[in-house]
Amino acid sequence: MPKILDSLRGAATEAGGALLGRLQHARLPGVGQSSVTDDPDTAARRWRAVTVLCSPERIGTGADLPAPLAALGDRLEVRITPAPGDKGTELAARFRDRPSDDDLGRLRAALREAKQLIEVGEVLRVDPVPHGVREPTPQGAALEGMTAAAGKEGVL
Amino acid sequence: MRAATWTGVNEVSVETVPDPQILNEHDVILRVRRTTTCGSDLHLLGGYIPFMRAGDVLGHEFLGEVVEVGRGVRERKVGDRVVVNSFVACGTCWYCRQELYSLCDNGNPDPGITEALWGQSPGGCFGYSHAMGGWAGSHAEYIRVPYADVGAFVVPDGVSDERALFASDAVSTGWMGADMGGTRPGDTVAVWGAGGVGQMAARAAMLLGAEKVFVVDRLPERLAQVRTHVGAETIDYSQTDVLAELREQTGGRGPDVCIEAVGMEAHSPGVHGVYDQVKQQLRLQTDRPSAVREAILACRKGGTVFVLGVFGGMVDKYPLGAAMNKGLTVRGAQVHGQRYTPRILERMARGELTTEHLATHTMSLEEAPRGYRMFKDKTDGCVRAVFTPNG
């Protein structure tokens, strides 16, 4: 079981959520969670996509892709299609080979960063954020781990 | 700098924390002049939104003076007195272009948590946990404001800090409920909750032309404020059968627009209240929805229920049958503040929208723990505690 899932459970139970584990078809931050009923091979082959408010040409191809995607190189297949209803361009990617959990996390982060680079010109940063004393509690540590990973997690 | 932080369930402390710095080109740093408690903070404080880390700086409704600007900032400059919206929005994504600012795709740097909870991630919010971006809050001497050209509005000279402060969140939220609830001239509007948000929803409904506006609550001092400062009628739900009263007052039709401004910790006097509380404590449901239920049952056929109160997860005994068979529109949203703030500031400048009465208790930042206690327990008539971090 991915570690983040344990952490999440810990945090949620401790402070009062515990809802996550109760959701039918729970989609928890974690590997391959874009689909919970697919078998792992099918899940790994799914296109992961963001919609970017720009024209298809703006996205580029190959080495001209936004840097975070270009960095993943030839391992990626990329699909660029206009989004219906003037919603911009659908930017989708998947690995040609069978990706590891880390690979999928990197791809999620790369897609999100690519979108931000095009839409706002830079990647939003939150750290270092001003904060008070952080006691090393298990719940706090879990949440920290979860936050640190959050750019690479989610259902994307 | 000094800042008020969350240090555990129902614990607030004032600590010395590092100063914020500019990290993105569109950031500004603000010297905070006024910052206030919001009902949403209570859900965080109580641990109902379990993504707070001890030491996180609280606060998302604030006003201050720009002291530093990033290279990419075009319209704000050092010295500007600005009120800032609670949600962080980029202004350029598809959602921002539709003026759905709280849904901004680029306002939450940690979208994984809310995606997992809700399927898609809404935007980020200052001082509102790691689920909403992990942004430091405004109960501090200084705060970093990203996308400042989009979310920080210059306050017109004639409008005082005391009044403009609430354009940040309470007024814009109330205005959104009345506007997106579809209030039209001649309508009857009912609002549940007489906190800052509910009062401002009622005021907005009146300014949008509603003919009759009712506010439902049980706290006498808040209901008195509604009558005196807002000019709406009141219903005390601890004394009156709300559904019967609204039916009688509306010729049997029910209100055209029902606005819920209570949220996940709603209080309920009857059997339902006990049921909800027990289920919430056993974690069988996360939220207590009693005001939402009542709003759905009260609403006229074909009317709209707008949920402004914050909910996090699952509710139970949701009257879907009433919603479906009466042909209701049920909507909700976190505040699209950037959409409403300019017109709110204009109305404030013209004296049509006054908010000073909400600030029942103004105090130094060092007194934030006391302020939160009063606000949470609703003691001494507290409606909003306002902190002045820079004196």
Ligand SMILES: NC(=O)c1ccc[n+]([C@@H]2O[C@H](COP(=O)([O-])OP(=O)(O)OC[C@H]3O[C@@H](n4cnc5c(N)ncnc54)[C@H](O)[C@@H]3O)[C@@H](O)[C@H]2O)c1
């Ligand atoms: N949508 C948004 O963007 C947004 C913005 C700000 C606040 N909020 C939410 O709006 C809600 C209200 O905020 P606030 O700052 O006014 O809070 P508040 O705590 O000051 O006021 C809540 C009021 O609801 C009353 N109440 C409780 N149970 C009730 C019931 N069953 N029927 C009628 N009234 C009842 C309480 O007595 C209290 O006066 C909160 O849930 C808050 O999280 C949402």
Ligand SMILES: [Zn+2]
């Ligand atoms: Zn708020």
Ligand SMILES: [Zn+2]
């Ligand atoms: Zn946006």
